[in-house]
Amino acid sequence: MIAYVKGKLAFITDDTVVLDVGGLGYEIFCANPYKFQNKLHQEMLMHTYQHVREDAITLFGFETEDEKYLFTKLISVSGIGPKSGIAILSGAEPNKFIAAVEQENEKFLTSFPGVGKKTARQIILDLKGKLSGLLIIGEENVGEGPDKNYDALNEAEEALQALGYGPKEIKAVMPELRKMEGATTDEMIRKALSFFIKN
Structure with a gap:
């Protein structure tokens, strides 16, 4: 291995x-x-x-051993293979995913590609209580999906496309924009442009 x-x-x-x-x-x-x-x-x-x-x-x-550990736990769940596990990790921060499992938030879990209600219930059944010590989740509120700012993120992504930025450039900046909870579309666009200049 x-x-x-x-x-x-x-x-x-x-x-x-x-x-x-x-x-x-x-x-x-x-x-x-x-x-x-x-x-x-x-x-x-x-x-x-x-x-x-x-x-x-x-x-x-x-990037970290914690992320790897969470991935190995994910793929131990029936119905989740490595590609699905990676897709889940790309759509949500580990602490938010863990919070969703602990709160039995099926709506959050089914928002990921390839995760239906049956798989979401299986994730909760298999992993609840086994991940809470991995990261400090406190009073984390996972919202209704992988990103609370879904609309703003969507609009920012469309605006960047209209400005001529390609899929690779936009994909590179999306993790930074996801961190901007409560930000407006304009704030996200300014952040993205600043990111492109620095990188």
Whole structure:
């Protein structure tokens, strides 16, 4: 089992990063690859989970051990495979996901791609009470979906497209915009433009 990979970040795609380790490139699937953009061409360490099937060996990468642990718990739930687990992690911060499980918030959980009511109930049944010590969630309110500011995020994304920014650039800035709880569309657009200038 490959527990982590340490090497130079060679390049980033929509779904993966590639780490160069002594001339060998490891392709690693991540929830939000572009959040590592500031480490491009620098050495970094990526915590990894190795998934083995008859026809493929795939690496999934995480910034922290906590994220990796949450991923392994997710894929232990019947009906959730590695791709679904990564999709869930890309749509919500770990603390909000854990809060949703503890609060039995099925509406939040079913807002993720591939998660229906049956799978949401299974997640709650299998994981409730097993994740609360992973992160400090306090009085976290998970809202009605992965992003409380869904409308503002949507409008900001459409505005950036209209300004000529491509899918890769927009995907790179979305994790930053998701952190702006309570922000207006204009504030998010200004934040995005500032991000593009710096990066």
